[in-house]
């Protein structure tokens with residue numbers, strides 16, 4: 001990783017200020033973090049934090065204290081008129097607990113407790129724009145009138161009880177639809193009660209999966225309009241941000257990857273063609289989503305597979321998204337094909353977010369095996385991403401962000417109901 005940094009140094013020229021360039025250089029191997037650098041040179045880290053706080057203040061257009069400056073992860077970040085109170089995002093996580101798409105008390109508690117737990121932004125699980133667009137019978141949706149009220153209850157709770165913002169991830173499952181719940185056999189076809197599935201091309205996920213019907217123009221119109229309807233409903237429910245799911249092999253991703261798109265028409269072939277339909281959906285959604293609210297797109301920066309999408313493609317895709325008015329790219333990877341060869345490890349997808357951020361000059365979120373606040377501070381301070389997205393860490397500990405603040409001696413306001421905890425000393429390991 002250290003060697004790779006030196007091979008890619010020109011990426012940062014003219015894009016990082018010298019102090020952030022130094023932070024990127026120092027933390028390149030992951031052995032040195034924002035936290036353990038304090039032991040080596042506390043003055044340098046204090047200078048980084050002050051510099052970072054001042055540029056966050058300019059970017060977010062809200063006051064950020066300079067002395068002492070907050071840890072980088074606790075600085076605000078602006079996307080259009082949306083100001084996030086900090087840089088931690090709860091990643092979309094399917095709960096497989098809805099009935100005909102309607103979220104219930106489980107989703108209220110799941111998302112509500114993570115908002116109380118201190119994250120700046122909480123994103124709903126992949127929420128499908130039609131009944132046939134669901135992964136499983138338990139997936140949430142935004143396609144029936146009653147979904148608006150059910151989601152609004154959750155959005156209102158988050159807004160009334162925490163400074164967190166809440167986004168909705170909108171998707172269509174494509175060839176990975178009509179499958180079982182996570183704990184019953186992920187991506188495995190339903191034994192009964194299947195519905196027909198569609199994709200860019202007629203290529204099943206597993207050899208034993210249902211074969212999807214390649215989308216014709218009228219299917220494209222229908223799905224695009226479903227996304228538009230869902231976006232309007234999300235606005236009605238009060239969501240702060242939309243995230244369109246262009247990743248993980250679902251419907252829009254199936255157009256983007258050469259492994260799942262073998263079309264001979266204008267929607268297949270070169271990346272510009274493969275991106276044509278996903279961008280059409282993006283444009284249609286952007287046109288009805290309020291101009292003051294941001295749209296994020298989650299992408300798979302690599303298919304982890306020979307012949308599949310590459311990080312260089314991700315940069316090109318991010319440039320296209322930027323030109324279409326996308327505000328931030330949520331850089332994930334893989335899950336396009338079952339025989340992928342991912343290289344896992346700590347922060348394993350962060351180099352992709354770093355690359356997209358600098359080469360496409362586009363704000364990014366990074367996700368994937370981020371488990372410590374030392375890493376979150378390092379990533380943010382070094383400019384590898386603008387936001388850190390946590391799935392399993394915030395699943396394990398709904399109060400992950402709150403606990404990170406406590407451990408750093410940083411005060412995150414408690415809800416009134418919990419103020420008695422101030423001054424209480426939890427037992428730390």
Ligand SMILES: Cc1cc2nc3c(=O)[nH]c(=O)nc-3n(C[C@H](O)[C@H](O)[C@H](O)COP(=O)(O)O)c2cc1C
Pocket residue numbers: 091092093094095124125126169182245247248298332367368369370389390391392393
């Ligand atoms: C239970 C569970 C459900 C998930 N559901 C979604 C989802 O709905 N949409 C999505 O884009 N990613 C989903 N993911 C992937 C996560 O958002 C995240 O990208 C991945 O877990 C890597 O982050 P982590 O290492 O912090 O867990 C899910 C992951 C888990 C563990």
